[in-house]
Amino acid sequence: MSSIAIVGGGIGGIVAAFTLKKAQPQRDVVVIEASPNVGGLLGVSHQLDSLSFDIGTHIPAETMIAELDEWLFGALYKDDLWQKITRIHGGNYFEGRLDENHHNIQSNASYDDLNDTVTSSKKELSCVDDYLYRFGTYLTNNVFLPSLEKFIPCNAAELEPEVQRYFALDRLSQHSGSSSSNCRLHDSRIHMQGKRIPIAFYTSNGKGVSEWIALLRAQLEQLGVKFLHGKKTVGLETNNHNVEKIIFDDDSTFECCQVIWSAPIESLLPLVSRQRSEDFSTYYQRTKIKLFHFVFDTPYLTPCHYVNCFDSRVDPYRVTLYENFSGRGDKQKAYRCTVEVIGERAQKPNLNEAEIFRQLVDMGIVSADTKMMGSHQTQVLNGFPIKRLGALSNARKLCDEVTDTFDNIHLVGSAEPSTFFSNDVMIRTFNLLKTKIEEGKIG
Incomplete structure (x- = not known):
C-alpha cells in the first residue's frame, strides 16, 4: 500500500499527519520537508548561549477542538515546565504613547462621535474602500492608512482588505460607550466580555516555541509517522489525473497514493504551470x-x-x-x-x-x-503575505484548477487562500481532513 505524502512540515503538516494517522493508523504517513527542521517558522529559533529566541511572537494556544487540543497540549497541561497563559497580554505604541491595554489601536470618545462612514456598492473592496466603509474618512486617513503604510510601501488602494489583519490594523480595541450599537464602527471593536479565551502555553526553561514542535514530532513518531528532511519537491509524476511520484531536487522520487499539500500554494504552482505561477506572483508577494x-x-x-x-x-x-x-x-x-x-x-x-x-x-x-x-x-x-487586489479570487481559482487536475491532491493549511495565522491553519487543516476522511475521499 503506497504512502500518504504530506508536503510541508509546518504546523499544518504536523496537524495533518496527526489527523490522518489517528483516523487510519494502518496507513503509512510521511511528512516531506525541504528544510532541516519541521515546524516552519515555529520550528526555528536562534540561540544566544543557553537562551532561545523565536521568529517573533509565537505563543501556541488552544484551538477549542477537544480532540485536537488533547493531542497538541495534553502533555503541557500536566507539566509544570510549561506556563499556562490565560490571556496573552498585548500592547501597542501609537502617536508617541505606549498603551498597555490592548494590541490594537484604542478607540476613544472622539472616534465614537464620528459618523462619516462611506457607503459602497462595490462587490470587491480594496483595503482603502473597506476602511472607508467600516471606519469613515477621518480614521481611514489619520489612523489606519498611515500605520499600514509603515509596513507596506505600496498603494493601499491596490491591496486586499485581508492584509489589514496581518498587522492588527483591522479593528479598534475597547469602547467608550457613546456610539450606537448599530453602527459599523461599533461592530469593528473588540469586545471580550463573556468570551472563553483559549489557554496559551510557553516553556519556562529558556527555550522557545521550537520546544513544543519537537514534542509534537516525538508524538508523531510514536504514532508511526515518518519524516523526510532536506527534500525539496521540484516535480510530480502523474498518471490518469493522479500523482504517483513526487520528484525531489536530488533526482530521487517518492511513491504515494495521496498528496496532502500543506506548504504555501505558491510552492505548488510552478509544478503545475510555470505561467500560472508567474501570473500569481503579480498578485502575491511576501515582506x-x-x-x-x-x-x-x-x-x-x-x-x-x-x-x-x-x-x-x-x-x-x-x-x-x-x-x-x-x-x-x-x-x-x-x-x-x-x-x-x-x-x-x-x-x-x-x-x-x-x-x-x-x-x-x-x-x-x-x-x-x-x-x-x-x-x-x-x-x-x-x-507576511502582501496580497494585491484580486489575489484571493485568483488564488481560489488556481486552487480549484489544481484539485480539478489532480484527483489525489488535497490542499490544506497554508495552501488554502485566506489561511495564515497558526491557529487558523491548525483548525482548518484538522476540520478539512476529518471531513474528507469521513466522506471517503482519503482512504
Whole structure:
C-alpha cells in the first residue's frame, strides 16, 4: 500500500499527519520537508548561549477542538515546565504613547462621535474602500492608512482588505460607550466580555516555541509517522489525473497514493504551470523581516507580552518580551527580547542594535540604564503575505484548477487562500481532513 505524502512540515503538516494517522493508523504517513527542521517558522529559533529566541511572537494556544487540543497540549497541561497563559497580554505604541491595554489601536470618545462612514456598492473592496466603509474618512486617513503604510510601501488602494489583519490594523480595541450599537464602527471593536479565551502555553526553561514542535514530532513518531528532511519537491509524476511520484531536487522520487499539500500554494504552482505561477506572483508577494534578538540585564518597564508598534516614527513592527510570559522569574537576570522590523525599513543601512535599543528606550519598553548582555541580527526572507487586489479570487481559482487536475491532491493549511495565522491553519487543516476522511475521499 503506497504512502500518504504530506508536503510541508509546518504546523499544518504536523496537524495533518496527526489527523490522518489517528483516523487510519494502518496507513503509512510521511511528512516531506525541504528544510532541516519541521515546524516552519515555529520550528526555528536562534540561540544566544543557553537562551532561545523565536521568529517573533509565537505563543501556541488552544484551538477549542477537544480532540485536537488533547493531542497538541495534553502533555503541557500536566507539566509544570510549561506556563499556562490565560490571556496573552498585548500592547501597542501609537502617536508617541505606549498603551498597555490592548494590541490594537484604542478607540476613544472622539472616534465614537464620528459618523462619516462611506457607503459602497462595490462587490470587491480594496483595503482603502473597506476602511472607508467600516471606519469613515477621518480614521481611514489619520489612523489606519498611515500605520499600514509603515509596513507596506505600496498603494493601499491596490491591496486586499485581508492584509489589514496581518498587522492588527483591522479593528479598534475597547469602547467608550457613546456610539450606537448599530453602527459599523461599533461592530469593528473588540469586545471580550463573556468570551472563553483559549489557554496559551510557553516553556519556562529558556527555550522557545521550537520546544513544543519537537514534542509534537516525538508524538508523531510514536504514532508511526515518518519524516523526510532536506527534500525539496521540484516535480510530480502523474498518471490518469493522479500523482504517483513526487520528484525531489536530488533526482530521487517518492511513491504515494495521496498528496496532502500543506506548504504555501505558491510552492505548488510552478509544478503545475510555470505561467500560472508567474501570473500569481503579480498578485502575491511576501515582506522581508529583520530580527534583532537581545538579552538585557534588567526587567522591562512594561508587563506586556508583546507590543505592536504602529507609530511611523519608530522602526519596529513588533517587540516580544519573553520573560513576561515565560515564567522564568528574576533569578536569571537575563531578559530576552526580539524586535521585528519589516518591509523597506528592514533594509535601512543604519539600522543596527544600538539604534533599535535607543528606540525601545524612547518607547518606554526598557530603561536607559539597561545593559545589553548579548545581541544578534538575522533575516527572514518570506514574511507576511502582501496580497494585491484580486489575489484571493485568483488564488481560489488556481486552487480549484489544481484539485480539478489532480484527483489525489488535497490542499490544506497554508495552501488554502485566506489561511495564515497558526491557529487558523491548525483548525482548518484538522476540520478539512476529518471531513474528507469521513466522506471517503482519503482512504
